[in-house]
Amino acid sequence: MKNIDSTVLEFEKALLQINRMRAAEIFEQCHASGKGFEELELIAIQSLENIGDGWESGTISLSQVYMSGVICEELIDKYLPKFQIKRTDIPKMAIAVLLDHHALGKRIVYSILRAGGFEIMDFGQGLSVEELVSKTVENQIEILLISTLMLPSALKVKIMKEQLASHGATPKIIVGGAPFRLDKNLWLTVGADADGKNASNIIKTIEVLMKGVE
Ligand code: B12
Numbered sequence: 001m002k003n004i005d006s007t008v009l010e011f012e013k014a015l016l017q018i019n020r021m022r023a024a025e026i027f028e029q030c031h032a033s034g035k036g037f038e039e040l041e042l043i044a045i046q047s048l049e050n051i052g053d054g055w056e057s058g059t060i061s062l063s064q065v066y067m068s069g070v071i072c073e074e075l076i077d078k079y080l081p082k083f084q085i086k087r088t089d090i091p092k093m094a095i096a097v098l099l100d101h102h103a104l105g106k107r108i109v110y111s112i113l114r115a116g117g118f119e120i121m122d123f124g125q126g127l128s129v130e131e132l133v134s135k136t137v138e139n140q141i142e143i144l145l146i147s148t149l150m151l152p153s154a155l156k157v158k159i160m161k162e163q164l165a166s167h168g169a170t171p172k173i174i175v176g177g178a179p180f181r182l183d184k185n186l187w188l189t190v191g192a193d194a195d196g197k198n199a200s201n202i203i204k205t206i207e208v209l210m211k212g213v214e
Helices: 004-016 020-032 037-056 062-079 104-115 129-138 151-166 178-182 202-213
Strands: 093-098 121-127 143-147 172-176 194-196
Touching: 004 020, 004 037, 004 062, 020 037, 020 062, 037 062, 062 104, 093 104, 093 129, 093 151, 104 121, 104 143, 104 202, 121 129, 129 151, 143 202, 151 172, 151 178, 172 202, 194 202
Parallel strands: 093 121, 093 143, 143 172, 172 194
Antiparallel strands: none
């Protein structure tokens, strides 16, 4: 059986060649061999991370980065968990991408939560601090999930939290995205209540936080 590193390399190669069929075949092989969504998610994230590094070092074009994101989005949609749990007494929750426009991670987290029986508002992407604060206050959000893929956006979470507090709003804040995966303590630095390294563990994180919002 292939290990995850060789699968990541093969998947990355298919993405860079914009070979949708090969990428789909690799996902399907993993799925058929009993791998869960968490592993597919890991393959996509690691491949895209390598591709991002290649772009940063000038060996990969932005169009390749873009198309790789599009292919992953299509594939991930197909394999997202479909379980349907009915829940009651759920806190008011919302998710948004603060400042930047990297929306794939948010989409996965949103879909996993919906499939897990949570009602969650999607505030969209590219929101300014002020926009996110006003939507959060207006909708009386109790748990706010923020995705950021760029460090400058991640650092704005702290300011956002201060602005929320000045409006008397103190939702629990869960952050996620590349900057938080790279710096394990960044979520604490920006004053979040929790972080999520991937989307698959988000339901557990919310369940723990819910104990604090009852
Ligand atoms: C695809 C991609 C793009 C695509 C985005 C397409 C789209 N619709 O999203 C395009 C080509 C448009 C793009 C553009 C740009 N990009 Co870009 N991009 C990437 C890349 C390669 C992958 C991102 C991705 O989709 N990953 C896959 C998803 C599934 O992973 P994820 O978002 O991390 O989400 C997972 C977890 O983090 C977690 N998660 C995420 N959010 C949340 C939230 C919560 C609450 C929880 C619990 C969990 C969670 O769960 C998700 C699923 O497991 C990254 C590389 C990287 N290291 O991430 C660069 C990267 C983020 N981009 C970067 C840059 C610089 C840019 C541009 C500025 C480039 C330019 N000069 O134009 C623009 C900016 C656009 C903008 N204003 O937002 C840099 C950021 C550097 C930095 N230090 O800030 C990176 C890191 C590349 C690099 N190594 O330099 N990009």
